[in-house]
Amino acid sequence: MTGQHPDERDAERVRFDIFKSIDRLRLSAWLTLAFERLWPRLLPLLLVGTVFVILSWFGIFRMLPDLARLGLLTLFVLSLPVCLYILLKFRLPDHAEVSRRLEDVNILDHQPIAVQSETLATSKDDPFAQALWDEHRRRMAERIKGLKSGMPRTNIPELDPWGLRAVVGLLLVIAFAFSGGPLGGRLTDAFRSHSASNALPARIDAWVTPPRYTGRPPVFLTSAANNEEKQFTVPQNSTLVIRIIGGNGSERVTKTLPDGKPAEVPVKQAAKTEENAQPAKDQPRNFEIALETNTAIGLTDNGTVHSEWAFSVLPDQAPTIRFTKEPSSAVNGTMELAYEIKDDYGAASAQAKVEQIQPAAKDARPLFAAPEIPLSLPKRGADGGETKTTKDLTEHVWAGSEIHITLLAVDDAKQEARSETKTWIMPERPFSNPLARAVVEQRRVLALNANAKPDILNMLDAITIWPEETIKNSSHYLALRSIRSRLNLAKSDDQLRDVVAYMWQVARGIEDGALSEAERSLREAQEALRQAIEQNASPEEIEKRMADLRKAMNKYMRELAQQAQRNPKMAQAPDPNARELRQEDIDRILKQIEELAKQGSKEQAQQLLSQLNDMLNNLQMRQAQQGKDGQGDQMKQQMNKLGELMRRQQQxxxxxxxxxxxxxxxxxxxxxxxxxxxxxxxxxxxxxxxxxxxxxxxxxxxxxxxxxxxxxxxxxxxxxxxxxxxxxxxxxxxxxxxxxxxxxxxxxxxxxxxxxxxxxxxxxxxxxxxxxxTGKGQGEQGQLDPLGRPRGDGTGSYSDVDRNMLPGEADIQRARQILDEIRKRLGNALSPQMEKDYLERLLKFD
Incomplete structure (x- = not known):
């Protein structure tokens, strides 16, 4: 530059200053152009973020249910990739774009700014061309003095002509101010579950339900009386139920067994709706735990211990059963068993197992198994005491055989007890008629071995081969031939069993006549009534069964009296202690059985029915004798007349x-x-x-x-x-x-x-x-009832049943009042469901 002319040096200095100002202006234009391109692409991301902040500060996420909160949060998350994709399209402006930007903003033609950075494409050896190009650049440089970079133009108004972006900004300011208040939200609300803050406080109910057979009431752990108690003693196999209504669902129940290892108790599955197969929101959460051994239960909420209970479990003891007397039989052959059953909560069932000592022959084909003997149970809660069961087994084919008999008892926990085994001869019905005795013997042979059918056919043929001399009654002969025909046609075991049953009917008919049918009807009526009482039948069903029993009883007594008239040997009592049962005694007992059954006193009704059965088993009818005995009947008639007078006077x-x-x-x-x-x-x-x-x-x-x-x-x-x-x-x-x-x-x-x-x-x-x-000459017989007990009055009549067993009139009236009150509470629609469930268990308890 030392060789240059002073004017040229001044021109170079001016161009240097111009280019320096252009560089500053170019930087400003570059920034403006970059902002114009960045802002439209950054604005969607900012708007999404701003809306998220607004919703958070207004507490919207905290107020929404978890499902809606997660859905809205998902929309925001899904919008982020879209916003980032738009932002990634941003690119920085280059040198030429900046020059064009300055030229457009300053309305410059011929590209004066771009010329300053360009070079001449012709050869540098041409001085004239170079001088001419320099002069052109100088003149263009003079035009770019005082240029402006211009304001950014983002084109946002074209995209948002309504200015909604301003509304978002205004809401952001308002939300920021609202967030500082008590109802304001936080930015983290969208990422947390807020059901705990919105849910109602949890209501927790806990109770222990002992097994029904124990007879113990439920224990309400959360009641006011037990709220402070932590240790409870409950029967084995009790069920602990913890019910939680409301809350946030974070409650947890754990149980700890004696081994010390805690285990979490799962929630019992609730009912599901048909639409989404999900548990209803307001469905209570139930936890059920079976208490089989000593257990500690803990209830926690978000890691905080809410309640703790410890349960000492009383083991269910196994029952015991034993004979109190040797097996015996009544006058009519009915088996009598006296025994004692003990259990902490009462036995559920009992039976006598019978086994035949003499085994069947190797090639025999028996038709019948051992008899089933269900035993009567003592009243639940009774402290031991003797119980008695009678069973008529004289019709069974094992009657007269030596047997082993063992008593079995099972409680509700399926624990079994066995008594000692007794050796006994099963009672059989004696037959005095030779023909009836022969039929019974052949019946027994057939029942024990169906292969003996041909021998029995031959025996029947032998019996009926000469009926004129051996069979006096033609109906008996026809009955025997009927047996022979049925037996000959019988092929299957079921048909042979029918023949065995028919042979018994024929033998009874030959021996007793119409009495056998009357006794069978009486036994069936007694069994039907016993089952109705056992099954807690309705009062209408009890009344119907009682009517059938009365009808059968009257028929039996009538047939028994007719038989006594036909048989002179029955005119006198076989022993001085013969027992007597009158019709009014029977009517009184039947009435009491009916009343007890209708009131739900099942055990007392069954015991009284059993006593009535004992009376019939030991009953011996006596006919009036001539002379003194005839006079005795007249005296009895006068006593009856006096009783009728007193009844009429009372009415x-x-x-x-x-x-x-x-x-x-x-x-x-x-x-x-x-x-x-x-x-x-x-x-x-x-x-x-x-x-x-x-x-x-x-x-x-x-x-x-x-x-x-x-x-x-x-x-x-x-x-x-x-x-x-x-x-x-x-x-x-x-x-x-x-x-x-x-x-x-x-x-x-x-x-x-x-x-x-x-x-x-x-x-x-x-x-x-x-x-x-009145029987003074008969060993005080008149002072004994049909069971051999002293009578309660001096009239010699059966006055009443054992007063220690049956409730008095006041007790019966009180029982009625209690039952009426229970039914009244059950019918009250406002009674709690829990109370109704408990009352229903009281009505069904046996």
């Missing part, structure tokens, strides 16, 4: 009391102005007086019947004492008072008459005993 007294009570009620209504005459169900004074006078005739009839009874007693050598006279006098006075419609006076006189009749009856019994008419 008369009850009716008088009812009418007098209505009169008193009417007077109370008149005095208190609580009602009016003629009200429905209330008789008027005139109607009451007329009804009282209507009883006068019946009272007079009672007085005349009493006089007739006194005359009959005089004719039989018994002098009625003054009490009968006093009773007749009181009856006459009551008749007069009824005629005067004086119910109050009549009631007193009727009561006096009833008391006098009782006293007169006692004196009459003493006179009968003195005359030897």
């Amino acid at each position: 008369m007294m009850n009716e008088t009391h009812r009418l007098e009570q209505q009169r008193q009620n009417g007077m109370m209504q008149d005095n208190g102005q609580m009602g009016q005459e003629g009200q429905q169900g209330q008789m008027s004074d005139e109607e009451i007086a007329k009804a009282l006078k209507g009883l006068q005739e019946g009272q007079g009839k009672l007085q005349s019947d009493l006089q007739q009874l006194m005359d009959d007693l005089n004719g039989q050598g018994i002098t009625p004492n003054k009490d009968f006279g006093e009773a007749g006098k009181s009856m006459g006075e009551a008749k007069k008072s009824l005629g005067d419609a004086d119910g109050g006076q009549a009631l007193d006189q009727q009561s006096n008459a009833l008391d006098a009749l009782r006293k007169g009856g006692q004196d009459m019994m003493k006179q009968m005993q003195a005359m030897g008419q």
